[in-house]
Amino acid sequence: MASSDPVYLRVVADIRRQIVDGSLSPGAPIPSRAQLTRKYGVGETAARHALRVLATEGLIVGRVGSGHYVRARPTLLPLHRWRFHDHHAPVGADVQAQGTRTTREWRIERAEATPDIAQRLRLDGSVPVTRTRYVLRGDGRPLQLATSYEPAGFGEPAAEETPRSLIARLSAAGVKVTEIVEQVYTRVPQPAESDTLALPAGVHVLHVERTHWAGDRPVETSDIVIPGDRFRLVYTHPLPPQP
Structure with missing residues (x-):
């Protein structure tokens, strides 16, 4: 990804790829903000933005007090x-x-x-x-x-x-x-x-x-x-x- 892109998009792109290719299956936990900062070398704000974008795209869901998880793919x-x-x-x-x-x-x-x-x-x-x-x-x-x-x-x-x-x-x-x-x-x-x-x-x-x-x-x-x-x-x- 181009260096001019916001750093949080690197996080979004990698987690999105894992969800799409099945590396992260439905119901799998998503790393917390603290874990994202360590894994991707980004700040707290970038980690928070990444989780917000993934939730907005409908790829993950948040559970109060529990964290974020890969959203189950519904049967159409x-x-x-x-x-x-x-x-x-x-x-x-x-x-x-x-x-x-x-x-x-x-x-x-x-x-x-x-x-x-x-x-x-x-x-x-x-x-x-x-x-x-x-x-x-x-x-x-x-x-x-x-x-x-x-x-x-x-x-x-x-x-x-x-x-x-x-x-x-x-x-x-x-x-x-x-x-x-x-x-x-x-x-x-x-x-x-x-x-x-x-x-x-x-x-x-x-x-x-x-x-x-x-x-x-x-x-x-x-x-x-x-x-x-x-x-x-x-x-x-x-x-x-x-x-």
């Missing part, structure tokens, strides 16, 4: 994005199929479309939209956040109803969904997302930007936030019959 559960696309809560249906009891909270409200949402729905300016916020829990543990946007007055669900699947509801209003497009990326969670999803330090989220289309018209768009340390997204691509 599969979420099949298309298996339950016509269910009112596709992720909930998938998790239920794995034996977890799910509950869902939602709140429906009118709001002005932000420039990004207006662009996604092909709306002109800051026009009203129906915004629905969801929190999905499995056995009481938060699993997913989602915010859905639809053009106002476009057959939105009544607040007192248990939401039907979007496809079924739009179909009842005479709108046939012809395509669902999802764009997936990872990002650092916002503080409110970390709190609601009870995310450990250093864990990113999977952000799914999903849009339902009826022909060339977008009729709904959603932002779905999934903990990146609990799930992996599974997509199936059916092929046409082969000759």
